[in-house]
Amino acid sequence: MAEPLSLEELEERLEAHVCAVLSSRRTAVRPARGLAELAASEQDRVLEWVGRIAGTSAELAFQFAEHAPETLGRLGPDRVPGWALAALDAYDRAGLFPAAAVLRDPEGATGTGGAAGGVALPEVAGVLQAFLRGLHGRPLRVAGAEEAHTDTETVYLPPIQFRLAERRDNFLLYKATAAHLWAQARFGTFRDDLLERLAAFPDAERARRGFLALEAERLDARLERELPGLSREMAALRRRLDVPAPAGWAELIAGLAEPDADAGDSLERLSDAYGQGLAEPPCYAGALYAEQALAVKRDRQERELRQVRVALSELARQQMEESGEEPPAGEEGDTQGPGRFRVREVSEGEDVELLLDEQPVAAPPDARSVLASVAQDFQGIPPEALVPAGPGPYHVSARDGEDSGCRTDAPEGAWLYPEWDHRRGDYRKQWCALREEAVTPRYDGFVERTLARRSGLARRLRRRFEALRGGDRRLRRQPEGDEVDLDAFVAATAGALAGAELNGGLYTRRRRVERDVAALFLVDASGSTEGWVNEAERESLALLTHALEALGDRYGIYGFSGTTRSRGEVYPVKDLAEPFSPEVAARIAGLAANDYTRMGAAIRHVTDLLADVPTRTRLLVVLSDGKPDDFDGYYRGTYGIEDTRQALIEARGRGIHPFCVTLDREGLDYLPRLFGAAGFVAVTDVSQLPRKMGEMYRRLTT
Amino acid sequence: MPARAMRPEEYYIEDEPYYEPVADEGQVFEAAYRNALPVLLKGPTGCGKTRFMEHMAWRLGRPLITVSCHEDLTGADLVGRYLIQGGETVWVDGPLARAVRHGAICYLDEVVEARKDTTVVIHPLADERRALPMEKHGEVLEAAPEFGLAVSYNPGYQSVLKDLKPSTRQRFVALELDYPAAEVEGRIVAREAGLDEGTAGRLVQLGTMTRNLRHEGLEEGASTRLLVHAAKLIAGGIAPASACRDAITRALSDEPDMLAAVDELATSLF
Numbered sequence: 001m002a003e004p005l006s007l008e009e010l011e012e013r014l015e016a017h018v019c020a021v022l023s024s025r026r027t028a029v030r031p032a033r034g035l036a037e038l039a040a041s042e043q044d045r046v047l048e049w050v051g052r053i054a055g056t057s058a059e060l061a062f063q064f065a066e067h068a069p070e071t072l073g074r075l076g077p078d079r080v081p082g083w084a085l086a087a088l089d090a091y092d093r094a095g096l097f098p099a100a101a102v103l104r105d106p107e108g109a110t111g112t113g114g115a116a117g118g119v120a121l122p123e124v125a126g127v128l129q130a131f132l133r134g135l136h137g138r139p140l141r142v143a144g145a146e147e148a149h150t151d152t153e154t155v156y157l158p159p160i161q162f163r164l165a166e167r168r169d170n171f172l173l174y175k176a177t178a179a180h181l182w183a184q185a186r187f188g189t190f191r192d193d194l195l196e197r198l199a200a201f202p203d204a205e206r207a208r209r210g211f212l213a214l215e216a217e218r219l220d221a222r223l224e225r226e227l228p229g230l231s232r233e234m235a236a237l238r239r240r241l242d243v244p245a246p247a248g249w250a251e252l253i254a255g256l257a258e259p260d261a262d263a264g265d266s267l268e269r270l271s272d273a274y275g276q277g278l279a280e281p282p283c284y285a286g287a288l289y290a291e292q293a294l295a296v297k298r299d300r301q302e303r304e305l306r307q308v309r310v311a312l313s314e315l316a317r318q319q320m321e322e323s324g325e326e327p328p329a330g331e332e333g334d335t336q337g338p339g340r341f342r343v344r345e346v347s348e349g350e351d352v353e354l355l356l357d358e359q360p361v362a363a364p365p366d367a368r369s370v371l372a373s374v375a376q377d378f379q380g381i382p383p384e385a386l387v388p389a390g391p392g393p394y395h396v397s398a399r400d401g402e403d404s405g406c407r408t409d410a411p412e413g414a415w416l417y418p419e420w421d422h423r424r425g426d427y428r429k430q431w432c433a434l435r436e437e438a439v440t441p442r443y444d445g446f447v448e449r450t451l452a453r454r455s456g457l458a459r460r461l462r463r464r465f466e467a468l469r470g471g472d473r474r475l476r477r478q479p480e481g482d483e484v485d486l487d488a489f490v491a492a493t494a495g496a497l498a499g500a501e502l503n504g505g506l507y508t509r510r511r512r513v514e515r516d517v518a519a520l521f522l523v524d525a526s527g528s529t530e531g532w533v534n535e536a537e538r539e540s541l542a543l544l545t546h547a548l549e550a551l552g553d554r555y556g557i558y559g560f561s562g563t564t565r566s567r568g569e570v571y572p573v574k575d576l577a578e579p580f581s582p583e584v585a586a587r588i589a590g591l592a593a594n595d596y597t598r599m600g601a602a603i604r605h606v607t608d609l610l611a612d613v614p615t616r617t618r619l620l621v622v623l624s625d626g627k628p629d630d631f632d633g634y635y636r637g638t639y640g641i642e643d644t645r646q647a648l649i650e651a652r653g654r655g656i657h658p659f660c661v662t663l664d665r666e667g668l669d670y671l672p673r674l675f676g677a678a679g680f681v682a683v684t685d686v687s688q689l690p691r692k693m694g695e696m697y698r699r700l701t702t
Numbered sequence: 703m704p705a706r707a708m709r710p711e712e713y714y715i716e717d718e719p720y721y722e723p724v725a726d727e728g729q730v731f732e733a734a735y736r737n738a739l740p741v742l743l744k745g746p747t748g749c750g751k752t753r754f755m756e757h758m759a760w761r762l763g764r765p766l767i768t769v770s771c772h773e774d775l776t777g778a779d780l781v782g783r784y785l786i787q788g789g790e791t792v793w794v795d796g797p798l799a800r801a802v803r804h805g806a807i808c809y810l811d812e813v814v815e816a817r818k819d820t821t822v823v824i825h826p827l828a829d830e831r832r833a834l835p836m837e838k839h840g841e842v843l844e845a846a847p848e849f850g851l852a853v854s855y856n857p858g859y860q861s862v863l864k865d866l867k868p869s870t871r872q873r874f875v876a877l878e879l880d881y882p883a884a885e886v887e888g889r890i891v892a893r894e895a896g897l898d899e900g901t902a903g904r905l906v907q908l909g910t911m912t913r914n915l916r917h918e919g920l921e922e923g924a925s926t927r928l929l930v931h932a933a934k935l936i937a938g939g940i941a942p943a944s945a946c947r948d949a950i951t952r953a954l955s956d957e958p959d960m961l962a963a964v965d966e967l968a969t970s971l972f
């Protein structure tokens with residue numbers, strides 16, 4: 001019998017495989033200690049697998065080594081290969097996170113389900129998110145977490161699902177969980193007083209589970225009415241996976257099936273039945289993260305109530321102007337007539353009609369989806385939302401013209417641009433000073449790396465753009481050419497017989513059709529893009545330039561940001577006339593996130609550049625992650641939107657077609673006003689940005 | 703039974719085409735027609751523009767001549783050309799000239815697809831002159847008072863190269879049509895397909911859900927027409943989930959994620 005390896009030897013062997021993920025704080029000592037308890041043959045087995053797994057991922061191998069002793073104890077040595085293979089399979093399909101989840105759950109991985117039938121979240125997140133957005137209500141995001149739960153803005157799902165044997169069934173379990181969490185957010189599970197009410201019970205865990213179980217009955221009844229097909233699938237899952245409810249449960253939940261039952265009714269029943277028999281929550285209910293949800297909800301409500309009130313005060317003011325009334329001269333915070341606004345529900349769902357003095361008015365564009373979200377949160381629009389805000393921070397007040405930290409003389413080397421003040425209905429002349437700031441180039445091979453990493457997409461985009469070159473077109477009725485134009489010949493002969501002259505254009509000719517398109521990409525480099533967004537923007541630029549070079553269109557790239565009206569900044573990455581070069585690539589790599597987003601001046605600046613280009617079609621593509629905004633506060637809100645809109649109107653007047661690609665989830669509120677209903681596309685998943693930009697460009701210029 | 707052949711100007715619509723009004727578009731169209739003003743119909747695909755035209759043509763008692771516009775449409779395709787028939791040259795009117803000559807309503811569908819140098823052919827008809835110059839034929843055709851001109855287009859996600867010039871747009875009275883409200887749409891679907899209102903209502907729900915997905919990856923949500931297709935399949939005995947899959951989902955998108963999501967929405971409803 002061989003001797004088991006010593007601690008030092010184990011450490012050494014492990015380090016050889018996983019040194020890439022070790023550091024001063026994380027050594028191989030802990031897993032080595034675990035392995036030291038095992039018999040020699042078992043140690044051999046484990047180390048062999050560690051070596052194999054390390055060939056794919058050192059991190060995964062490390063985690064495997066850590067979990068191995070326990071798994072050996074629970075499952076026995078025969079099941080270890082299956083467990084390792086399941087983890088590797090999950091890694092291949094969906095990455096480290098799901099694979100680590102498989103390692104943590106050896107029974108699941110090697111049980112009746114097995115990871116073979118398992119479904120990893122990245123495989124289905126796109127479908128689930130589109131599914132949730134099709135359902136009504138606030139558009140939710142899908143993200144991964146250990147336990148399924150929701151915070152009313154995101155639905156969190158576990159990284160891998162392998163409870164059932166078939167892939168389709170595991171997907172249904174994902175779908176049921178997503179739909180149930182959606183229902184929690186939609187039908188008011190997270191009441192404002194939820195935490196207090198639950199705290200009244202001695203056993204917090206028991207109270208939460210009981211509440212989840214009761215809510216599940218209420219929400220299931222709602223879903224049965226609205227989505228019967230889904231409800232059937234969910235009931236089938238319950239029959240397969242859940243334990244039967246205790247006696248008396250059916251009577252307890254009877255009232256929860258009523259259409260107007262709410263979370264309060266569930267809480268009452270919790271009090272009644274707490275002492276006796278409570279059922280377990282269904283398999284798709286997830287966990288209750290009440291604190292998190294209520295915090296997110298509170299933040300959102302504050303934000304949205306403010307937005308609604310500001311938008312309503314705008315609307316009231318506009319109505320007054322139109323009808324010739326004088327706005328009441330009020331002190332700070334004076335409300336313009338409480339009770340003048342009212343909402344009426346038009347149909348089930350968030351279609352609300354806004355009434356001002358009992359006359360229907362169009363909800364202001366900023367506020368439409370916000371109103372819907374508020375309605376969903378409060379299960380109706382609360383009266384305090386309908387009281388228009390008095391003059392507040394978003395209005396240009398008596399401090400007009402004296403914004404903080406701003407010089408009014410023209411700084412050296414800056415361009416001066418006017419700004420549109422929608423209140424005045426006129427421009428503020430020479431209001432913004434804008435400079436072109438050089439981008440610090442970064443020679444770190446970013447563009448090459450991106451092209452290599454996304455080689456599939458890069459190739460596809462480039463090929464599709466190449467196809468746009470149009471190639472040859474057959475021109476008809478030419479005075480000379482390689483083929484006879486039969487139509488022209490017949491027409492000419494008929495004409496000749498009727499006595500007309502034989503017209504000369506009787507041939508067809510092939511000719512290369514030149515594309516006559518110039519495009520300028522204006523990329524948001526404000527502070528809010530720092531991180532993922534900036535990375536995605538630069539990736540998109542790398543891929544797009546690669547494809548555009550194949551197409552031959554003239555194009556320019558400029559970043560923009562700035563702080564206050566006296567320090568607008570535009571970052572030239574590629575001039576319209578400049579050829580693509582390693583310097584341009586380095587500038588793409590070096591485009592960093594900066595300050596704010598005072599869009600109007602930047603648009604005016606690049607409009608000047610683009611208007612000089614003599615092509616027939618000129619395209620301005622604005623790539624942004626949010627609304628116009630600036631340090632001095634008043635640019636955010638209606639003022640900035642109106643100024644940006646005016647700058648776009650000016651651009652159109654000079655023959656330029658503007659288009660917007662936005663990452664802002666709330667873009668639907670204001671983008672139609674800026675770019676027109678068909679002039680923008682919203683990208684909800686940042687990783688889709690490069691593909692969407694390519695598609696958009698292709699569609700616009702064909 | 704062989705297909706019926708007739709001259710375009712004899713295409714009178716005999717039976718009332720079913721049309722549910724959304725607002726006052728019928729009255730506005732009629733007023734425009736009586737005032738000899740041309741009409742521009744804007745709206746997403748499948749929302750009832752063509753059906754509306756058929757209904758109005760029936761109501762006004764005029765034949766309807768429809769031209770589907772495309773990029774290779776030439777002026778001669780609209781106005782007419784000389785053809786050789788039996789050794790003689792004969793002038794043959796195009797659909798537009800026919801409509802003008804016989805006082806029919808001419809409907810140019812998807813007018814932005816035609817090239818701009820073709821579209822300008824309709825300019826003299828679309829303003830006070832109401833005349834069609836036919837240079838090759840050597841005459842100017844003045845429209846009869848019963849002549850009517852209508853064009854349509856879909857203002858959705860358009861290429862910047864395909865747009866209506868202001869000089870064209872501003873000759874028309876523009877009517878904007880859209881998908882009807884849920885109740886009305888349900889009635890339309892039920893009636894067109896002979897389906898019960900409950901199932902029709904669920905189809906309309908699915909339509910609304912797909913319209914929620916615009917700007918998320920679907921270019922356009924399901925049109926009323928697609929819903930009617932699915933309804934007809936269901937009325938004919940196909941299971942609802944399959945009908946939705948074939949008539950709606952597959953027609954909307956080719957992207958796998960989007961297909962899967964819309965399928966799941968459909969199976970959730972039925």
